[in-house]
Amino acid sequence: MSQHAAHEPEKVDAATGQTIRSHEWDGITELNTPLPRWWINIFYATIIWSIGYWIVYPSWPLFSDYARGAFGYASRLEVQADLDGLKAVRAKQAAGLEKASLEDIAKNPDLRRVALAAGRTAFGDNCAPCHGQGGAGAPGYPNLNDDDWLWGGKLADIHLTLENGIRAAGNDKTRMGMMAAFGRDGVLKPDEVRMVSNHVRQLAQLPTEKTYDAAKGAAIFKEHCASCHGEDGKGSLEFGAPNLTDAIWLFGNGIEQIVETVTNGRQGVMPAWTGRLDPITIKALTVYVHSLGGGK
Amino acid sequence: MSVLGADDEGPLYVSSKKVYPQKVTGPFRRMKWMILIACLGVYYFLPFLRWDRGPNLPNQAVLADLPNRRFYFFFIELWPQEVYYFTGLLVIASLTLFLMNALAGRIWCGYLCPQTVWTDLFLAVERFFEGDRRERMKRDDAPWPLPWDTMKRKIAKHFVWLMIAWWTGGAWVLYFADAPTLVKDLATFKAPIAAYLWIFILTFTTYTLAGIMREQVCVYMCPWPRIQAALTDDHALNVTYRYDRGEPRMSVKEAAKVKLAGDRAGDCIDCHQCVAVCPTGIDIREGANLSCIQCSLCIDACDNIMEKIGRPKGLIAYDTDGNCKARIAGEKPVYKPIRARTLIYVAIISIVGGAMLYQLATRATAGIAVMHERTPLFIRLSDGSLRNAYTIRLSNKRPDDRPFALTVHGVPGAEITVPEASPTADFRPIVVVKPDTTREVRAFVTVPKDVPLEKSQDIVITASDLFAGEVVRAKDHFMAP
Structure with missing residues (x-):
């Protein structure tokens, strides 16, 4: 039940010092505690302030547009300005990379830093799917951190490989090297394939099978393999023929893996990146890849 | 009447009452002036002190070089990964605060706290322009509009306050850049906008906190009185009204009568000088109080009165409540500055300080x-x-x-x-x-x-x-x- 008694004198609550409102519900009364004046004034001030916002900033939705504010401000434009600024900064750096030679980029600390940063990003986007993050490689995909370079590890060699690829279809300047399918094409009989495979392992000072005959193996090697891999098996950069005497094996050094290589051949493909990536990115990638293992 | 309502029956909220502290002279006041001059002198002039570090490094003795992420303090140069030194410094600082509290209560609040130091300075300015307690109260009591004499005094006071506040902010930014260069840049409006902004912010806070809010900061905003109350013990000295000696209060004449009748008369003559000089507007005779910053000005005020009426000084003094009780009971008062609590504080301070010194001395470059x-x-x-x-x-x-x-x-x-x-x-x-x-x-x-x-x-x-x-x-x- 509510009672309204407007003419009673104001009662004051002893504990708080506040007046008591004249409402009473079953003996329960309410303190008259208005919001502080300063608080209410700030509240009104914010309302007035907000009108300024409507005028200055984009605010009300219209039928096909929105109120754009007195000064045409939009946060999107700020982002755009930031991006343009970034582009301008990068254009300067890119110009530096474009003008300098690969050697100069690698030597100049500032250019090198830009090239490494750009190269790392480009490598992650374009190269890592085959060569792995950090260029660790995988069977069939060369490890770019080691000191074994099929087609040369100097800056110019790496640049050439990046631009034109290896065995890249449709590129005139791509470098070709053919590891023939000696077994499949009938050039060598299966036992000859096995013999020469053992010989390859022997070149690398790996254990051979009992059936291996050094003289026969050497003879087959000399006739069919030495033209590219060299008589000593040390390979040739010209044909991208791997060094067979070292510890690095792109397709594995187990006897069955070598037999497979000799039987069916190997033609790993590195795509040509000219046309896919701009010349500056390719330069940056060259410096980055060269930095991974110290190049040659 | 204390600022915080002490009686249970009263309202929960007390609106702030303006405090008009009266001028006082005496040894504690003198000491406070000396500490004030020393503290503000260090604060305002330290950035201009030079310290040669060789050709490649700044030659400012104390410098927080934020753009280059270096902090220089005389012979010490700190890198960002060495901010743990500041942790050590903070540990030592808080323990020193505890130690001071265990020895003689709120020494920090009464003499050293920036709020106290600047408020003291601002009060001196107020007194200079508007007169002492009674005159100020009379001026403020006058009906609006205030007479022109009062107005012009108030305007002058606020102007000087703002100048001090502005200088406070100005000195602050000098710790973050080469001081002489920055002063030149500030004067020719070539300094970075952040410098002006910080000067403005600190001008505002100094003016507000030391000029307008004053004791309200200590009573309502500062956490230390709450923590201090939890850390104190029976042996910590505090500014104490020795009620064993002071009660019952009565005038000098009345006391003579009472003594003639063979009864006991207290030394307190209820002159209210201790209340008049108090910068937080409390009555020390009500006992230990959250609002008391223990600035000791009431000791000076009371001693002056006691001297005039020929009674021994020290009715208000650094003492403990326990000693008052002991004297009433006829026992000997106990003073124990060396006790487990203070020894432990000193031990921890020496361990942390020693570890920091060792670390600093053997620091790798x-x-x-x-x-x-x-x-x-x-x-x-x-x-x-x-x-x-x-x-x-x-x-x-x-x-x-x-x-x-x-x-x-x-x-x-x-x-x-x-x-x-x-x-x-x-x-x-x-x-x-x-x-x-x-x-x-x-x-x-x-x-x-x-x-x-x-x-x-x-x-x-x-x-x-x-x-x-x-x-x-x-x-x-x-x-x-």
């Missing part, structure tokens, strides 16, 4: 941090050897170029190479680090093929300064299949 590259973990080279790659960051905290020779230990035959560094004659790669900077290089550690290797073995990479001979080491791992 070079640093090395090594990170093993994880993609790939290791590389097999064509001759069968294994290679791991590391990112090494060398730091040089000295003001000149330093060449560091890198070596690796822990695996037989292991060799370290840095492609971008030039090797010396004994095949150690040399990395030159510029003054007061760090340099990051990529390094390779190679282990020959015949060395038997676990999946992972510990190695230590060492950088030796070829000139100064300082050696720093970092542990890491060499990974193998």
